[in-house]
Amino acid sequence: MNLQNYWLAIREMEADLTDPVFLADRKNGVVVSCDKKAAARYLVDGTHRLASDDEVIKHHARDKRRAEIAAAVERSSNRGVFVQHSSRKDV
Numbered sequence: 001m002n003l004q005n006y007w008l009a010i011r012e013m014e015a016d017l018t019d020p021v022f023l024a025d026r027k028n029g030v031v032v033s034c035d036k037k038a039a040a041r042y043l044v045d046g047t048h049r050l051a052s053d054d055e056v057i058k059h060h061a062r063d064k065r066r067a068e069i070a071a072a073v074e075r076s077s078n079r080g081v082f083v084q085h086s087s088r089k090d091v
Helices: 001-015 037-046 052-079
Strands: 021-025 032-035 049-052
Touching: 001 037, 001 052, 021 037, 032 037, 032 052, 037 049
Parallel strands: none
Antiparallel strands: 021 032, 021 049
């Protein structure tokens, strides 16, 4: 594929997509979201494929769980530590 046809294929692919686009990496199936311009290039390059509906649902569930864990850690880290000073003079 020559350079002119390469960029034409990217522009045509981009015109068919809507933001955000969910892609799956061809190596290990990791789902990512990106804008349609980047997605078109990944699809034409063959490094990614469009993610299935099930993969997108699982991706959203993982993101939700990560957010819940991050919020729990944030809440627990704001509790602080109570330090009681000793009345002993030799301490």
